[in-house]
Amino acid sequence: MSAAASQPAAGAHTPAGRGAFVPNPGLWLTLAVVGGVVALFIAYPLWQILSQGFLNRRGELDVAAYTSILTRPVYQTVVLNTLQLGAVTALLGTALGFLYAYTLVRVPSRLGRGLRVIAFLPLVSPPFAVAMAAILLFGRSGLVTRGIFGIEYNIYGLQGLVLVQVLTFFPVAFLIFEGMLRQVDASLEEAALGMGASGGHIFRTVTLPLLTPGIAGALLVLFIESLADLANPILIGGNFNVLASQSWIAIIGQSNFQLGAALSVVLLIPSLLAFILQRYWVDRRSYISVTGKPTGGSVRVADPRMRAALLLVCCGVAALVVLLYVTIFLGALTRVWGADFSLTLEHFGGVLAVGQRALVDTTMLAIVATPLTALLGLTIGYLVVRKHFPGREALDFVSMMGGAVPGTVLGIGFILAFNRPPVWITGTAFIIVACFLVRSLPAGLRAAVAALHQVDPSIEEASTNLGASGLTTFRRITVPLIRSALLAGMLFSFARNMTAISAIIFLVSPRWKIATKEILDLIELGYLGQAIAFTTMLMLIVFAAMGALTFLVGRTGRSRDVLVVEAGR
């Protein structure tokens, strides 16, 4: 931590300690390779989406798709549904994330550690887990709704989607707020307290204003996540369609690529606006550094009733999360949920017969993609933070976009771009690895950038002055210094790869099967027990691999780094 102290890391995107742009062949070559990868796998597919929306099946210029989106009531409803869901999820998720973080930071208790671990569960679990458990518990034959309260609750629709999305995405907001609350300067609140202000008054006039950028950021990030979500609308949306699911049906059901592309563009607009707002407006107004030293540990909630209430709410949420995951495990062992609750192992046997290949393929491809992501993210991060070259901002922006655009948009862009020469890679492992790479690049890149801001460039300069080449310095000085942040980035990349669905769903092929798509198929074919067993196995693999990776590289992936990565999503 001594190295970090001298670099205040004012803003994540302010270039620090960069010299003038000195062209050198090694740098040029690196730039060309990195720029080529980013252009080919992010910019090119997105360009395809934009252009295909205006081309009909015969390849003629045609605005029919956009006209029908603008004029047909069905598509207007879908657009409104999407925005409504995004807004509600963002508001509730941010509120819950804030409450959770505030409690964990300001109400110290022995439960803190456990509560924190529970909040991580939804972040690294497969996309259908929460929704399936919610149906089993709160659906028409739900154990809770029908079994305990004897009511028939229809969970399919907006209500179920909000429940599931809030529980899935609130941890993202939680991590943002946790980081901010730990680093907010305690002296301001202590001063207010010293001048006799009440707890509620301080909260309103000091704490909240300090956290405003965090609130705005969390709202925007959750809005983006909600819009991009495909798995939950498919499973629990019922007849409530959103843009992500409608564009998916346009492609897989109607084989109308023009409509699918046009719907994607409509989905892209609010997502991209939110992304740009978050990046250029919220981030620049940050009063506190996410990467500095923890300073805010000393402020506590004084009122015991308040403390109890906060803890109670958080424990309630955590208990709900735990209940959902326990339901998944039990569901995997139950013969037919709702009809025959006898225990069985037959579903696991079924998964081993049906899904072994998918599990192996997915794990293997995720393992291949993870270090590649780390390498690419580190290289881009290093170039962006330490070097000065034309197009630096564009490289950073486009790299981040691969993860920020909704997965369906990128997936559709991938088939449009890569199912024809010159780069014909559909049906191969390449396209899946490329997709993993692009989707988790922002996690790796943010980790690298945040970590690099903590490393004083003078250490690297000393190495260069002693005669080491740029590559040697990078390899022997920079990389070891930011290793733990890289590990954290890799952990999240791997979990994201294993559980990705919205983009990858378009790219499976006879040779390469993806576990999440197999789970969706099993659900659709009515093999709910097997689907749940499959989900359980996928979760176990993710947890085991994360544990193994942490162990392998040493327990250096401290919570600080994990936090930085997630806050950067």
Add this chain to the structure above:
Amino acid sequence: MSQVSSQAGRLSRRRFLRLAALSAATIPVLQACASPPAAPATAPKADAPTAAPAKPATSPAASPSPGASPAASPSPAAQAAPAAKPVAKGSGKLNVLASPQLPWIQAQVKAFSDTFGIETNFVRKSGGESLAQLRAEGGRPTFDVWWGSPVDSFISARADGLLESYVPPTAAEIPTKYKDADGFWHGIYLGSIGWAINTKRLGEKGLPDPKVWDDLLKPELKGEVVMAHPATSGTAYTTVMTIMQTRGEDKGWEYFKALHRNIFQYTKSGAAPMRMLDGAEAAIGIVFSHDIFVSVEKGLPIALTFPQDGTGYEVGGMALIKGAQNVPEARQWIEWALTPAAQEIGATAQAYQAPTNPKAKVPKPEFMQVKLIDYDFAFAGANEERIRTRFLEEIAPAPND
């Protein structure tokens, strides 16, 4: 507070580099696996069947003198009994696009690859999805053979020029009405639309037991009927066609507008309503009878019934995909899949569709011994895209709460 010692730092750096090197080493492995895109580069392979006589060496048994005895050259006897020998010439690989239940596909694929030593991969997609995939790939297909979607989709695909004609010798055993006159597709099974009734739920709620199609419109059944979405499911499209063909299109649209008020949910796949029937989330599902019977066999309170005023049925088809990269293997599959032995595999994997080959044993004859309508496959195929889109845009989105 956590200054890493230089020794530890170097060790872990080495480990990190090893990881990086490992990931770099996987690239050539991936490259080796990436055969599909490489295939178009070796273009002559696509023409392999026509070029086959030029290379007699690979099939010593069949062609000692291809020109000498023209009468013997098609050798119907040898082909009629598909010998367990590898095909004459080809990649030894086959990609199958399949729609039936997973266990059946797996059993079928395993039997084929065991018999012929051909490495066979498959992807399961519903009928609508399969057609969409072929259209999307437009002449550059990932797959060689398409097996087991309702033939409505095959008729549409043929009209779009996505299929290749191939008449195997075994096709002679298939009745004329279950195959395309020009050999673009062949039927492999028959299945009738039925109703799955969760008797427990129906009884507990005191709901009326439906007898004819119009009974499904009763207001008491609000939110109790599940069917798949015709835009993505062949099953649902067969259901829509059943009504449209017996009542005419206008009356048909009226029927589905009315039925929509009772619909709990439109699922993506045809068999998916069974998930909600099994879990007692809904009382009635419109599903193929063979899919319903799986739940009956599980011992769940599910009854399989049929509308008394006539039900529709599907012929599950099979075709060679135009532009397929493994044509000899695909032909081998088609020839084999029409044999009685191949058509009896389904019943071993809980797939109770009736085989099209009269010589094959019928697992559940009663499923087809119900009142069937005179289903017009040509009409269904010709109007598929229009009707699916209209359903998606006008029927399904209407509010029904």
